[in-house]
Amino acid sequence: MTIAFHTWNTPNGRKISVALEEMNLPYTVRTVNISKGEQHAPDFLRISPNNRIPAIVDPDGPDGQPISVFESGAILLYLGEKTGQFLPANLRERVPVIEWLMWQMGGFGPMPGQVHHFRAVESEIDRRYGLKRYSDETRRLYGVLDRRLAEVEFVAGELSVADFAILGWAWRHERHQVSLDDFPNVKRWYETLFERPGVQRGFAVKLDDQ
Structure with missing residues (x-):
């Protein structure tokens, strides 16, 4: 069905x-x-x-x-x-999937989304303040992801729904004004995922x- x-x-x-x-x-x-x-x-x-x-x-x-x-x-x-x-059946293996999925939902989505918003704000003063605040936090989150991916191939070890969640937002990295060259482990992960036919x-x- x-x-x-x-x-x-x-x-x-x-x-x-x-x-x-x-x-x-x-x-x-x-x-x-x-x-x-x-x-x-x-x-x-x-x-x-x-x-x-x-x-x-x-x-x-x-x-x-x-x-x-x-x-x-x-x-x-x-x-x-x-x-x-x-989504692993084993609870120990499932925990990091849920952790990184919640990380995306709570941060790596809301923060880049604010960058999208403030880039379109007409007031230069408001735009400058908002972009500085949320761009700094967005880059911090890319750094968190990069450090994690220095240790593992995918965010929870094995490919999982957490990767799909994060990829949906990393796909917009150019709109976040982020170069993946600054985050080589994220770039490797990103390119690996985009090699998958699915x-x-x-x-x-x-x-x-x-």
Whole structure:
């Protein structure tokens, strides 16, 4: 049965398209044009109470019953549980996956997202302050990631949903005004992931109306 994938072409949307492709799950893209406010439509609100993309509806959920899931981190955990892929069953091995997924959700997403925001602010004073504050924190987070990847091939050791989550935002490194040349371990990880056919398909799939 086919998963309905409600999304738009954003880092959080790309996390899920990559995961779906890597897990070889059948899905249909249902675009939610956030620039037109479609995320506020009542039908979408029923599956995503926070009015944010992405969200999925899986007709073959637990016990064979349909289920909807919102929030990209929750979707990744659900898909990992559903398929038994990229989410270790062993608790000790699962802990770093959850740690780095939460690291992405709490920092490496909100902070670069503020860089995106302040780059578009018209007031030069406000823009300069915001960019300095959030660019410094974004670069710090890239440094955290770089140090981690100096020790392991993937963020949790083995390839996992945490890598897909972080990749969705690292994909926008140019918009963060970050050169991956400054973070060689991140660059190695990034290029390794983009050599994977599933990742390539996940970023090639059309997630908007353009």
